[in-house]
Amino acid sequence: MQKLLHFSALIGVLNFLTGRSHTNIEGSHVAACQDTLYQYLKARDNGSAAQYGSLFTPDATFAVPALQIELKGKEAIVTRQQAAIKTDKTMHNLTSSEISINDEGKITALSHFILLKRSYQQPPNKQLEVFNGRYLDVLEIKNAQCLIKERVVLIDRKEQWRL
Template sequence: MLRTLFICSLAIVLGGCQISQKDISVTLCEDVLMKYPQHRDKGPVRDYQALFTEDATFSVPKLNISLQGSDAIANRVRSALITKKSIHMITSMNITPSSKNSLTAQSHFILYLTSLEDRTQPMKVFNGRYEDQLVIKSGQCYIQRRNVLIDRVDTL
């Protein structure tokens, strides 16, 4: 009886440690996914780039965008900040651990995009989803792969 109680107590303690580790990973990644729109809209580019692994991929199939590596991802945003004003909003997110240091995430977004060069162009409103593969390295969460699915584009 005492042995059974000890084994049950040990299982609860160890199970609690696993849950805490899982919660920490999810919390780290939630923070990264929430920083993404801030840095994408306003910079600085170095902080935006730091959200991605060096070998990250970023694709937007509907716009024929396919980028390899954090340098290419950062360069695209660097030029976008000069020509476009964007306002990103994350409306929901779901992060799921898939292995010890890997998580998947799906975030729904709304993006308002307007030209800084030609104020007569109408504003575009994109609705869609970010489908991410996230990794934990050295206690930090990074976006390793981002696939952007655009569900709807409206013009205002």
């Protein structure tokens, strides 16, 4: 039994030295990043500037190539979100998310989304824009919180629905 305990301790030390002991840390990072991805949805649709801004690093970038949007810095990202929630009613939904951590500790996520959008200028129940697409994210852990460092939004499909 004592030999088994020594062998287990040796395996633990080897795992630590080879970087395999980070499983629990990586697991908590993945959980924190999953939480951030879901918090994004609520904050984007109707969150305060502080709520939305708390999800990004100070030097974050945000791009939507199909709409020719390229923002640099948390302040610019938050300013755009605050302006958007005044003109459009939106509901963002994630259909799937996959978070990965590479050997160097870089955290990335691929999420598929559906966005329902209606302008406040449109009469209710008249026209709805429906977007399907992907978020390509680079995430960063700071003070045990997962933050969005880079987000590229790829729009795969956009339709106008009349209700």
